[in-house]
Amino acid sequence: MSVLTSLGDVLDGRTFEAVVIGASAGGVSALLEILPGLPRDVPVPVVVVVHMLRGRPSQLAELFAARLDAPVREAMDKDEVAPGSVYFAPADYHLSLEADATFSLSxxxxHIFTRPAIDYAMQSAADVYGDALVGILLTGANHDGAAGLAAIGAAGGLTVVQDPHEAQVPVMPREAIKLRAPDLILPLREIRGLLTMLETR
Known part of the structure; x- marks a missing residue:
């Protein structure tokens, strides 16, 4: 496991174009701790993929729209991935990001018993944004997201994992750390702080 590193040291001189966050079991509670810290004019698009029960519509966009200053919406096929918004993957669709900075639903x-899958979103975003991408993986009960976060790291992006000791369900963070050491292993309060410190290109 990598040691926790100063946020300032890691972010010094780096600029970013997008953030992708993945979560599963316990993820809604974790997101409620980190996303309300986003400013109204969040400078990058924040794309969130949460495992959900199949056969039910997602109400995440509505839940978080009532709690965030930043605009919140559900990602739609062919929509532009635009700075200034928080996007949630819809229920029962894989969400990918395309080279023209639009969303694709399929x-x-x-994938690992779930749709939407975190790996799909993270791997496609790594292809689009490369070293200008931040990937954050939170609490969860399987290894979806580990390969996606590793792809972000391989592309030069910044990789962040919730501290497994704090996670409601530590399997997902531990699997990510096991596959490829992330740049940062942080408690939720520091992930919230990180999101307010990002500078854009």
Whole structure:
């Protein structure tokens, strides 16, 4: 496990174009701790993928819209991935980011028993944004997101994992750390602080 590193040291001189966050079991509570810290004029798009029960519509966009100053919406196929908004993956669709900075939704088979899958969003975003991407993986009960976060790291992006000792369900953070050491392992309060410190290109 990598040691916790000073946020200032890691962010010094770095600029970013997008953030992708993945979470599963316990994720809504974790997101309620970190996302309300976003400013109204959040300078990058923040894309959030949360595992959900199949067959039910997602109400995450509505839940967080009532609690955030920044605009919140559900990602739609072909929508522009624009700075200044928080986007949630819709229920029962894989969410990918395309080279023209638009969203793509698909009904491809379940990935690690889930759709939407965190790996799809993170791996596609790594292809689009490279070293200008921040990937954050939170609490969860399986290894979805580990490969996606590793892809972000391989592309030069900044990788962040919730401290497994704090996570409601530590399997997902531990699997990510095991696959590729992240740049930062942080408690939620410091992830919230990180999101307010990002500078843009």
């Amino acid at each position: 009904c491809e088979p379940l």
